[in-house]
Amino acid sequence: TQDQRVGANIPCYPNVSIPCYNEQRDKKKRYTVYKVMVNVGRHEWFVFRRYAEFDKLYNTLRKLFPSLNLKIPPKRIFGDNFDPEFIKQRRTGLHEFIQRLVSHPRLRNQPDVRAFLQMDKSQNFSDPSEDEDDKVNMTLSKIERAKPTDFDFLKVIGKGSFGKVLLAKRKLDGKYYAIKVLQKRVILNRREQKHIMAERNVLLKNMKHPFLVGLHYSFQTTDKLYFVLDFVNGGExxxxxxxxxxxxxxxxxxxxxxxxxxxxxxxxxxxxxxxxxxxxxxxxxxxxxxxxxxxxxxxxxxxxxxxxxxxxxxxxxxxxxxxxxxxxxxxxxxxxxxxxxxxxxxxxxxxxxxxxxxxxxxxxxxxxxxxxxxxxxxxxxxxxxxxxxxxxxxxxxxxxxxxxxxxxxxxxxxxxxQRKVPPPFTPNVNSPHDITNFDPEFTGETVTNSVCYTEESIVNAIVMEADDAFLGFSYAPPSDDSFL
Incomplete structure (x- = not known):
């Protein structure tokens, strides 16, 4: 399989894309930076590239492979380079360009293409000493990251200002978790991203204490944040x-x-x-x-x-x-x-x-x-x-x-x-997924499909790390308890 080839250090064909609405704009310097998602087997990272870098690669390849008739969106001499419709069209054209590069055997192995996608630096993080304008911001998933489709979402067990808490079963091993699903749009509208990041940071420190809920994973999609927590079912x-x-x-x-x-x-x-x-x-x-x-x-x-x-x-x-x-x-x-x-x-x-x-x-x-x-x-x-x-x-x-x-x-x-003092009361819990101690107002609610699917396709946590508002949100433990 493809994953086995990665494990054996045999090169795989990369999947590449430029996700919608992930460009960044620097109006002072008058350019747009596009985020390119690269996926090879279990590894996934992204690079930031300006249009000028696409254009440079295109001109190099056009001279080396004239018969392939490669195309990219043309430069814009007049007009607003920050016009949303123009950016959308350019992004589509650049997406098609890199898709063609990786689908062609000679092109995808060409050194300039590999360098552009950072294919040969996939075990390294970006060098902080690089010039800021030329730096490629890259993060590598050294372990498999969680995503919504890794879970079956079974019941709503709580609600809050920014979203819901759901009982979920991990498909890999049948373990039960409480997953807190938060809406990015609501968080950003209320300017509460600092509180959410603080919650994530505190949860990471909780694993050593018996009376604090533990965080197993955190990940994000284009529109939601997910905390995968201990499922504690004795009730509030x-x-x-x-x-x-x-x-x-x-x-x-x-x-x-x-x-x-x-x-x-x-x-x-x-x-x-x-x-x-x-x-x-x-x-x-x-x-x-x-x-x-x-x-x-x-x-x-x-x-x-x-x-x-x-x-x-x-x-x-x-x-x-x-x-x-x-x-x-x-x-x-x-x-x-x-x-x-x-x-x-x-x-x-x-x-x-x-x-x-x-x-x-x-x-x-x-x-x-x-x-x-x-x-x-x-x-x-x-x-x-x-x-x-x-x-x-x-x-x-x-x-x-x-x-x-x-x-x-x-x-x-x-x-x-050390939890050696016997509790004075034992809740009525009949199974690892028992929800009788939760409010029926929550548990009777229908679990919507949007919890595990987003309109713009599911994007793994590592790809979204460039979103400044939630930079560093995603987490997975470097242990056997991972999604490998």
């Missing part, structure tokens, strides 16, 4: 809290301890989570918590640094965030206190249906004691829900302060982080 904490209204204190303590461990790990990487809430906390099939949804994470915030971005879910916003003051990772400990309060009493601590009133409560209303919780629980709540972030529990020594609180005196943290 929100789902169980809605059914039971409140949790007994020992159960709440177990969940809060695992959440604190996850937050402490993120803080050790200088990441502030910023959006802890029951909807973002999942239970796995054994009953351990798994933190998910890292779209609001802020990277690069150490204990001594701050940020001032206004974001998060209203019920759980810390006072310093509402005041638009600089804040640090102690906002996560405020959120932890809010979630503990909600688990014990059924509502967030300063909740009101009137958002303005709720904000005023968060800023000014004292925390009111309610019956049904131990003194140590109240002590922890008061320390976490301290309105002054500089005096909040965790403000001095972060997670170490949380662990040392008397509320957690019975917790063996080493055992907890």
């Amino acid at each position: 904490l929100f789902f169980h809290l809605q059914k039971e209204q409140t949790f007994p204190e020992p159960r709440a303590k177990f969940y809060i301890a695992e959440m604190a461990s996850a937050l402490g790990y993120l803080h050790s990487l200088n990441i502030v989570y910023r959006d802890l809430k029951p909807e973002n906390i999942l239970l796995d099939s054994e009953g351990h918590i798994v933190l998910t949804d890292f779209g609001l994470c802020k990277e690069g915030i150490s204990q001594a640094e701050t940020t001032s971005t206004f974001c998060g879910t209203p019920e759980y916003l810390a006072p310093e965030v509402l005041r638009k003051q600089p804040y640090d990772n102690t906002v996560d400990w405020w959120c932890l206190g809010s979630v503990l309060y909600e688990m014990l009493f059924g509502l967030p601590p300063f909740y009101s249906r009137d958002t303005h009133e709720m904000y005023d409560n968060i800023l000014h209303k004292p925390l009111m004691m309610r019956p049904g919780a131990s003194n140590t629980a109240w002590s922890l709540l008061q320390a976490l829900l301290e309105k002054d972030g500089t005096h909040r529990l965790g403000s001095r020594d972060d997670f170490n302060e949380i662990k040392a609180h008397y509320f957690f005196s019975e917790i063996n943290w080493d055992d907890l982080e």
